[in-house]
Amino acid sequence: MNKKIAVLPGDGIGPEVTAVAVNALQKVAEKFNHTFTFEEGLVGACAIDATGNPFPDETLQLCQSADAILFGAIGHPKYDNDPTAPVRPEQGLLAMRKALGLFANIRPVNTFKVLADASPLKREIVEGVDFVVFRELTGGSYFGAKGRSEDRNSAYDTCTYTRDEISRITELAFTAAAKRRKKVTLVDKANVMETSRLWREVVQQYASNFPDIELELMFVDNAAMALIQNPRRFDVILTENMFGDILTDEASVITGSLGMLPSASVGSKVALYEPIHGSYPQAAGKNIANPMAAVLSAATLLETSFDLMEEGRALRNAVEETLNNGFVTVDINPTNNLGTREVGEKICSFI
Amino acid sequence: MNKKIAVLPGDGIGPEVTAVAVNALQKVAEKFNHTFTFEEGLVGACAIDATGNPFPDETLQLCQSADAILFGAIGHPKYDNDPTAPVRPEQGLLAMRKALGLFANIRPVNTFKVLADASPLKREIVEGVDFVVFRELTGGSYFGAKGRSEDRNSAYDTCTYTRDEISRITELAFTAAAKRRKKVTLVDKANVMETSRLWREVVQQYASNFPDIELELMFVDNAAMALIQNPRRFDVILTENMFGDILTDEASVITGSLGMLPSASVGSKVALYEPIHGSYPQAAGKNIANPMAAVLSAATLLETSFDLMEEGRALRNAVEETLNNGFVTVDINPTNNLGTREVGEKICSFI
Numbered sequence: 001m002n003k004k005i006a007v008l009p010g011d012g013i014g015p016e017v018t019a020v021a022v023n024a025l026q027k028v029a030e031k032f033n034h035t036f037t038f039e040e041g042l043v044g045a046c047a048i049d050a051t052g053n054p055f056p057d058e059t060l061q062l063c064q065s066a067d068a069i070l071f072g073a074i075g076h077p078k079y080d081n082d083p084t085a086p087v088r089p090e091q092g093l094l095a096m097r098k099a100l101g102l103f104a105n106i107r108p109v110n111t112f113k114v115l116a117d118a119s120p121l122k123r124e125i126v127e128g129v130d131f132v133v134f135r136e137l138t139g140g141s142y143f144g145a146k147g148r149s150e151d152r153n154s155a156y157d158t159c160t161y162t163r164d165e166i167s168r169i170t171e172l173a174f175t176a177a178a179k180r181r182k183k184v185t186l187v188d189k190a191n192v193m194e195t196s197r198l199w200r201e202v203v204q205q206y207a208s209n210f211p212d213i214e215l216e217l218m219f220v221d222n223a224a225m226a227l228i229q230n231p232r233r234f235d236v237i238l239t240e241n242m243f244g245d246i247l248t249d250e251a252s253v254i255t256g257s258l259g260m261l262p263s264a265s266v267g268s269k270v271a272l273y274e275p276i277h278g279s280y281p282q283a284a285g286k287n288i289a290n291p292m293a294a295v296l297s298a299a300t301l302l303e304t305s306f307d308l309m310e311e312g313r314a315l316r317n318a319v320e321e322t323l324n325n326g327f328v329t330v331d332i333n334p335t336n337n338l339g340t341r342e343v344g345e346k347i348c349s350f351i
Numbered sequence: 352m353n354k355k356i357a358v359l360p361g362d363g364i365g366p367e368v369t370a371v372a373v374n375a376l377q378k379v380a381e382k383f384n385h386t387f388t389f390e391e392g393l394v395g396a397c398a399i400d401a402t403g404n405p406f407p408d409e410t411l412q413l414c415q416s417a418d419a420i421l422f423g424a425i426g427h428p429k430y431d432n433d434p435t436a437p438v439r440p441e442q443g444l445l446a447m448r449k450a451l452g453l454f455a456n457i458r459p460v461n462t463f464k465v466l467a468d469a470s471p472l473k474r475e476i477v478e479g480v481d482f483v484v485f486r487e488l489t490g491g492s493y494f495g496a497k498g499r500s501e502d503r504n505s506a507y508d509t510c511t512y513t514r515d516e517i518s519r520i521t522e523l524a525f526t527a528a529a530k531r532r533k534k535v536t537l538v539d540k541a542n543v544m545e546t547s548r549l550w551r552e553v554v555q556q557y558a559s560n561f562p563d564i565e566l567e568l569m570f571v572d573n574a575a576m577a578l579i580q581n582p583r584r585f586d587v588i589l590t591e592n593m594f595g596d597i598l599t600d601e602a603s604v605i606t607g608s609l610g611m612l613p614s615a616s617v618g619s620k621v622a623l624y625e626p627i628h629g630s631y632p633q634a635a636g637k638n639i640a641n642p643m644a645a646v647l648s649a650a651t652l653l654e655t656s657f658d659l660m661e662e663g664r665a666l667r668n669a670v671e672e673t674l675n676n677g678f679v680t681v682d683i684n685p686t687n688n689l690g691t692r693e694v695g696e697k698i699c700s701f702i
């Protein structure tokens with residue numbers, strides 16, 4: 001198989017973990033006789049520094065010409081405390097999602113047996129947790145009209161959703177649930193938000209055609225509690241952009257596996273794969289970041305965009321073997337002194 | 352002292368726990384030679400059933416004529432799956448907050464030593480947690496313009512904030528921080544929301560006059576993680592309405608003390624006190640609900656609205672003694688068979 005992969009390392013620890021993932025993909029290509037071409041593009045703070053634009057046109061073109069996108073992370077502290085800066089790395093991320101039509105962010109959350117004790121939650125609560133969140137990614141308050149009054153003394157953001165925007169991600173969530181434990185939990189705030197009431201309408205209507213899939217309706221405040229009290233109750237969580245942002249981050253830490261969780265952002269065309277841990281600027285350049293989530297993102301890429309199931313499996317097995325042998329970064333074992341590169345080499349050696 | 356307290360038991364377990372709190376307040380009045388007059392009003396589902404209106408005018412007048420309000424909870428499952436019902440209990444709650452100008456909801460979150468093992472989080476993470484959330488309560492998407500397009504195929508909600516709405520709660524949060532560990536964490540999504548950027552502007556400007564109070568800025572997704580990973584890092588959390596709704600509920604379960612946490616909603620005039628656990632309909636009428644949060648809400652009422660510090664202390668001590676003696680409801684000790692009323696009698700006997 002001959003495939004072109006756009007590589008967007010981005011900011012912070014992005015370049016380090018992405019480099020490991022690219023090496024692992026190379027190794028897979030050799031082993032299974034494929035040709036993967038990698039082409040790098042700029043996005044985020046590094047793109048602002050180089051071009052003034054957080055999502056340059058060349059990067060858009062690169063993504064559109066690729067068969068899949070491997071993404072690191074964006075964000076830099078120099079912009080964080082100045083959200084009024086005219087150009088910010090986040091704008092690059094949002095522009096990229098919108099331009100590529102990446103309307104669904106899919107984040108599996110599961111526990112790794114050897115990591116059960118790394119969770120802030122008690123072992124009996126997180127053991128066996130296995131759910132996936134479908135977060136809408138190109139609608140809601142992220143993209144609605146926003147602004148200030150003329151005197152700048154009041155501000156507004158508009159959350160908007162259309163029936164179509166809700167339908168297309170609902171279909172993905174139900175398709176996933178059908179292959180899993182057959183339960184979808186729609187998270188909203190329908191007792192307050194009109195957009196949430198539209199979500200309920202569309203999702204309930206869709207669900208009525210799939211009687212073998214259970215639809216559960218849950219308010220977002222309740223979901224924020226349930227994720228901690230009983231995360232095993234979830235199978236597929238479906239939610240809008242902002243709620244998804246908050247809940248996926250909450251979910252990512254309950255299992256203690258933040259450095260291990262991949263995500264996929266999909267739409268109509270090319271899909272994008274990224275570790276969920278973000279740019280983690282304090283660790284940038286120190287060779288201490290956990291590359292496993294990036295490698296698992298690459299595995300998801302192989303399976304989802306290229307339908308290379310055996311190859312994806314090989315990558316996942318390599319990560320698991322590395323983990324089970326104790327070859328891990330400090331986030332998992334504080335007494336360890338293996339770095340990002342060393343763990344990456346171990347993973348490659350197990351492929 | 353001669354005081355009138357409006358009692359709004361509301362729905363679900365509201366009436367049961369409020370009855371215990373009223374008994375406890377009576378006991379305090381006897382002991383300390385005060386006269387508290389209690390007058391009941393309807394709000395929520397019970398008000399809809401009786402009058403068709405979730406917040407009847409008589410209840411508003413009762414509240415306005417009272418020196419403080421003791422509130423139970425609202426909500427009923429028969430409305431939960433039908434958010435498009437023309438009248439819903441939640442509307443009563445929102446109308447009450449707005450009409451009484453209750454712009455700040457104050458929720459302390461702390462651990463009770465004997466409950467450390469009731470938390471879903473590990474003991475070493477929750478031990479010593481002690482922070483308070485200031486949630487804005489009458490602005491944001493809860494009260495902004497909302498609606499549908501004519502064909503009902505798209506919906507919108509508007510989140511709006513003015514400088515004044517932000518200033519007044521910021522002042523309360525900083526005043527509280529000055530008496531505590533001198534740290535305020537502003538939680539927002541300033542990398543995406545214009546309203547959040549206004550919050551940062553106003554709060555940063557306010558903070559510049561209080562150099563001895565540390566201002567920390569945190570994105571809401573990050574806060575959802577930090578609450579679980581390291582809740583001790585927080586002292587005072589300041590945030591807008593919707594983020595506050597989600598984060599306070601998340602915070603309430605990390606300590607395992609959901610049945611123990613009171614809250615106060617304050618504004619320009621009369622203040623309202625309520626347990627944070629909500630209506631918990633599955634337990635309604637079963638005499639199993641934990642009345643301690645309601646009693647601690649009554650203690651907060653005595654201290655905050657009447658400046659009766661010794662009396663408030665007496666109530667808190669009674670709750671603590673009841674707890675330490677193992678007189679608790681099933682939520683705290685599953686092998687226990689003390690009910691709401693029995694625990695309430697114990698509390699009264701310790702006053």
Ligand SMILES: CC(C)[C@H](C(=O)O)[C@@H](O)C(=O)O
Nearest residue numbers: 075090093094245542543572
């Ligand atoms: C950086 C930020 C705009 C982004 C988001 O909120 O979508 C991030 O938190 C994420 O979840 O990918």
Ligand SMILES: CC(C)[C@H](C(=O)O)[C@@H](O)C(=O)O
Nearest residue numbers: 191192221426441444445596
């Ligand atoms: C019932 C609901 C409207 C309410 C809210 O979201 O404010 C509740 O969750 C709360 O936190 O008091």
